[in-house]
Amino acid sequence: MSAIIQRWKLFIPVLAFVALSALLWRGLYLDTSELPSMLIDKPMPAFELTTVEGEPVSIDDLPGEMFLLNVWGSYCLPCLVEHPTFMRLSEEGEIPVVGVNYRDRKDLAQEWLEDNGDPFAFSILDESGRLGIDLGVYGAPETYLVDANGVIRYRHVSVLDENVWQQEFIPAITELRSESQ
Amino acid sequence: MTGSFRRERVTWRFFLCSLTLMLLLPLLVHGQVDTFEFDTPEQQARFRQLSNELRCPMCQNTNLTGSTGGVAEDLRREVHRMIMAGMSNEEIEQFMFERYGDFIFYRPRLRAETVLLWFGPLIFLIIGGLVAYSIWRRAKASEQAKTGLDATERERLEALLRRES
Numbered sequence: 001m002s003a004i005i006q007r008w009k010l011f012i013p014v015l016a017f018v019a020l021s022a023l024l025w026r027g028l029y030l031d032t033s034e035l036p037s038m039l040i041d042k043p044m045p046a047f048e049l050t051t052v053e054g055e056p057v058s059i060d061d062l063p064g065e066m067f068l069l070n071v072w073g074s075y076c077l078p079c080l081v082e083h084p085t086f087m088r089l090s091e092e093g094e095i096p097v098v099g100v101n102y103r104d105r106k107d108l109a110q111e112w113l114e115d116n117g118d119p120f121a122f123s124i125l126d127e128s129g130r131l132g133i134d135l136g137v138y139g140a141p142e143t144y145l146v147d148a149n150g151v152i153r154y155r156h157v158s159v160l161d162e163n164v165w166q167q168e169f170i171p172a173i174t175e176l177r178s179e180s181q
Numbered sequence: 182m183t184g185s186f187r188r189e190r191v192t193w194r195f196f197l198c199s200l201t202l203m204l205l206l207p208l209l210v211h212g213q214v215d216t217f218e219f220d221t222p223e224q225q226a227r228f229r230q231l232s233n234e235l236r237c238p239m240c241q242n243t244n245l246t247g248s249t250g251g252v253a254e255d256l257r258r259e260v261h262r263m264i265m266a267g268m269s270n271e272e273i274e275q276f277m278f279e280r281y282g283d284f285i286f287y288r289p290r291l292r293a294e295t296v297l298l299w300f301g302p303l304i305f306l307i308i309g310g311l312v313a314y315s316i317w318r319r320a321k322a323s324e325q326a327k328t329g330l331d332a333t334e335r336e337r338l339e340a341l342l343r344r345e346s
Contacts, residue, residue, distance in 0.1 A: 035281070035282065103255075129251065130259075133255055139251070
């Protein structure tokens with residue numbers, strides 16, 4: 001009996017090696033560029049800024065229903081890639097989209113919206129990046145899903161194309177809608 | 182004769198001068214140029230320390246000091262603002278943690294989620310030590326089993342061998 005146990009003991013280093021290899025192998029394929037957001041299930045941070053058009057805007061002006069908050073900039077090429085998705089969403093009236101014009105210049109932002117179309121209910125002008133810091137933004141584009149109570153429920157970093165919309169946002173939105181009913 | 186001696190000295194002086202200049206060159210490179218103003222050297226030292234220990238969330242693997250990224254610029258400005266507002270290092274770190282999480286720290290806080298990070302190497306060291314100890318003990322035991330002598334008998338054997346030589 002003890003001989004059998006002794007023999008099994010020989011496999012412990014092998015098992016340890018396999019377990020460690022599996023762990024490190026998985027680590028190789030982790031996407032470390034996408035950091036988890038600290039703001040999930042936290043209320044939207046307060047702000048007192050203006051829109052890109054120059055109107056004063058604060059947290060009270062945000063939609064009273066579920067909406068997307070898209071962080072963009074005229075300098076940001078990936079923002080141009082995801083732009084058609086937001087245009088479609090706003091045309092079809094699927095969900096309101098609020099923009100955060102992040103670390104940009106007012107005139108350049110206005111020009112960009114004129115050239116490419118404006119899918120946003122309004123765009124908050126965050127020239128200093130201060131609202132970005134409160135949101136935990138680290139670079140445009142980023143998109144947040146905010147529920148009807150103004151609580152951040154989901155964040156997507158980088159381009160939000162139709163694929164991401166189908167695979168990440170539709171399930172998240174469906175879940176939130178069923179939750180509130 | 183003296184001419185060649187002088188020339189040699191001039192060459193040496195030239196060499197030493199260029200070497201000194203070359204060694205001083207890195208002092209000119211200072212990552213980001215601080216244009217922030219402080220009331221006390223202590224505030225400036227705290228700013229240096231915090232910017233060195235906080236990590237840039239966008240360009241990973243550089244600290245705030247070394248990064249030219251937009252977020253890093255904003256965060257340096259925030260750190261400066263908070264120091265001037267009289268906030269402690271703990272408060273500033275809490276501010277960063279609430280927005281960017283553990284990732285922002287090059288020296289993560291000791292929390293349930295980071296325990297493995299802090300003590301994992303120690304655990305591996307202990308396991309390694311135990312394995313090494315058991316191997317050493319077994320080797321010793323088998324050595325003893327080979328000769329079949331106990332401690333006093335071995336002493337006698339060694340004494341006999343010594344007398345032989």
